[in-house]
Amino acid sequence: MTLLDYVVLSVALYFANIVVQAVFGNMRYDPKTLLGPRDDFAPEGLYLMRAKRAQANFTEAMAMFVPLALIAHLTDKSAGLATLGAAVFFWARLAYLIVYVAGAPVVRSLVWTVGVIGVLMVFRAVAPF
Numbered sequence: 041m042t043l044l045d046y047v048v049l050s051v052a053l054y055f056a057n058i059v060v061q062a063v064f065g066n067m068r069y070d071p072k073t074l075l076g077p078r079d080d081f082a083p084e085g086l087y088l089m090r091a092k093r094a095q096a097n098f099t100e101a102m103a104m105f106v107p108l109a110l111i112a113h114l115t116d117k118s119a120g121l122a123t124l125g126a127a128v129f130f131w132a133r134l135a136y137l138i139v140y141v142a143g144a145p146v147v148r149s150l151v152w153t154v155g156v157i158g159v160l161m162v163f164r165a166v167a168p169f
Contacts, residue, residue, distance in 0.1 A: 046126035125161025
């Protein structure tokens with residue numbers, strides 16, 4: 041797979057994270073509440089809160105990963121380290137969603153660290169030093 045394949049897969053996974061969040065929201069609230077202005081929501085359920093936090097974290101990660109991956113592609117530095125870093129990032133983000141929603145705190149932090157390492161690998165591939 042290429043670097044851009046991993047970017048596309050990461051965007052698909054980002055969307056899947058939104059869908060997971062929506063599923064938990066639909067399980068938590070009745071349709072009338074969801075179709076309303078949402079001003080008086082009852083407290084969110086455990087899994088919905090976890091999915092939202094995982095989504096917020098994914099947003100932060102994508103803000104670093106996608107520009108670096110595109111720079112690597114545009115500067116012909118997308119082979120080798122950049123592609124490996126993108127693969128590490130993608131698989132770590134997939135695992136992160138699963139372990140975060142499942143509630144595995146130590147494993148979650150370890151998987152998050154692996155994802156950061158993936159971003160740093162792409163960064164290293166394009167860094168001017």
